[in-house]
Amino acid sequence: MRELYRQTIHLIAGVIISFSVLIFKKLLIIPLFVSIIVGIFLYFLCKKHYIPIISDLLNLCKREGENGEGAIYFAVGLLISLIFINDIKAIFFGTLVFAVGDSLATIIGINGKIKIKYFGKTIEGFLAFFISSSLILFPFYGIYGIFVSLLAAFFEFISKKIKIDDNLYLPFIVSFILSICPYKLQFFHILTFCSIL
Numbered sequence: 001m002r003e004l005y006r007q008t009i010h011l012i013a014g015v016i017i018s019f020s021v022l023i024f025k026k027l028l029i030i031p032l033f034v035s036i037i038v039g040i041f042l043y044f045l046c047k048k049h050y051i052p053i054i055s056d057l058l059n060l061c062k063r064e065g066e067n068g069e070g071a072i073y074f075a076v077g078l079l080i081s082l083i084f085i086n087d088i089k090a091i092f093f094g095t096l097v098f099a100v101g102d103s104l105a106t107i108i109g110i111n112g113k114i115k116i117k118y119f120g121k122t123i124e125g126f127l128a129f130f131i132s133s134s135l136i137l138f139p140f141y142g143i144y145g146i147f148v149s150l151l152a153a154f155f156e157f158i159s160k161k162i163k164i165d166d167n168l169y170l171p172f173i174v175s176f177i178l179s180i181c182p183y184k185l186q187f188f189h190i191l192t193f194c195s196i197l
Contacts, residue, residue, distance in 0.1 A: 010099065011100065021091050022089075028082060033079060035075055036076060094174035097136055101130075101149075105156055109124055148181075
C-alpha cells in the first residue's frame with residue numbers, strides 16, 4: 001500500500017511538473033534551483049528531526065532507508081535538462097513519459113509474474129512503461145516515439161544495475177533523444193504513414 005501511495009504522488013507531481021515546464025519554460029530554472037536547495041536542507045533536517053506534515057508525508061510513502069532523495073534527484077535531473085536542452089517540447093514529453101511510465105512500471109511490476117532476477121524487474125513492469133510511453137509519444141513523434149519509448153523502458157528496466165537513481169538520468173535521456181528528433185521527424189512520419197497503409 002505504501003508503494004501505491006508513493007507512486008500516486010510520483011505520478012501526480014510528475015504530471016504537474018511536466019505541464020509547468022510547458023507553461024514556464026526556462027523561467028522554471030531559478031525556482032527549481034531554489035527548491036533543490038530547500039529540498040536538500042529539509043532532507044538532512046528530516047533525518048534528525050520531526051517536521052509536521054513533511055515528515056508525515058515522507059513516512060507515509062518513503063521506501064526503507066530513504067528520506068525523499070528521489071524527489072531531489074528528479075528536480076536535479078529536470079534542472080540539467082532545462083539548462084542543456086533548448087527544446088521545451090522535448091523536456092515536457094521527457095518528464096511526462098518518466099512520470100507516467102516509471103509509476104506504472106512500479107505499480108504493475110510489483111504484481112508481475114515474469115521476473116528477471118538479474119535486473120530485479122518484471123516483464124510486466126517493462127511493458128507497462130513501454131506501452132504507456134508509446135501512447136504518449138506516438139501521436140506527436142510517430143515511429144520515432146515508439147523507438148524512444150523502447151529505449152526509455154530499457155533504461156528503467158536496467159536501472160538497478162546502473163547504480164544511479166533513475167529519477168536523475170532518465171528524464172534527461174528521454175528529453176535529449178527527443179530533442180534531436182526534429183531533424184528526422186518528417187522521415188519518421190512518412191514511415192508511420194506507410195506502415196498504416
